[in-house]
Amino acid sequence: MIGRLNHVAIAVPDLQAAAAQYRDTLGARVGAPQDEPEHGVTVVFIELPNTKIELLHPLGDASPIQGFLDKQPSGGIHHICYEVDDILAARDRLLASGARVLGPAEPKIGAHGKPVLFLHPKDFNGCLIELEQT
Numbered sequence: 829m830i831g832r833l834n835h836v837a838i839a840v841p842d843l844q845a846a847a848a849q850y851r852d853t854l855g856a857r858v859g860a861p862q863d864e865p866e867h868g869v870t871v872v873f874i875e876l877p878n879t880k881i882e883l884l885h886p887l888g889d890a891s892p893i894q895g896f897l898d899k900q901p902s903g904g905i906h907h908i909c910y911e912v913d914d915i916l917a918a919r920d921r922l923l924a925s926g927a928r929v930l931g932p933a934e935p936k937i938g939a940h941g942k943p944v945l946f947l948h949p950k951d952f953n954g955c956l957i958e959l960e961q962t
Contacts, residue, residue, distance in 0.1 A: 829918055831911035834940075834960050835873070835880040839896045839906040843885035846903075847872045850881070861885075864939050869893050871939050882909070882939070907946070907956035915943045915961035927951045935961070 840846040843861060851858040859873040868891035874881035884906055886894040896906060912918040915935050923929065928948035935943035938960055947957040 833879050834909040834911050835882045836908055837882040837884050837906045839884045839893050840903040841897055846883050850874045863887055866936055907958050909958035909960055911962045912959050915959060918959055919945055
């Protein structure tokens with residue numbers, strides 16, 4: 829069902845400093861910050877030859893990323909995103925197997941302009957999983 833790894837998301841307390849570290853220290857190609865109000869985050873994508881790194885920073889006080897950073901002030905890996913061909917079929921298969929979708933079970937549009945869903949970390953070895961339709 830899952831396809832390739834789309835990205836690994838890292839919550840960061842200072843988006844500019846984290847982006848500069850990837851660009852200047854690691855020599856990576858760094859995208860521009862983009863606000864995602866529906867998800868409560870500002871994101872920056874780091875382009876790698878085989879995948880992406882997504883830097884996440886809170887957008888507003890109600891951001892779920894702020895809660896993450898309150899528990900882990902220096903930041904850390906937040907989630908892993910896998911691609912799926914059909915997000916509704918993937919959702920239905922997961923729900924039928926007992927997996928939980930976070931929030932409403934209807935996909936939202938993610939940072940790449942494609943439908944996404946998040947799966948409960950307690951159902952996946954403590955890892956928050958994002959599915960993105962390709």
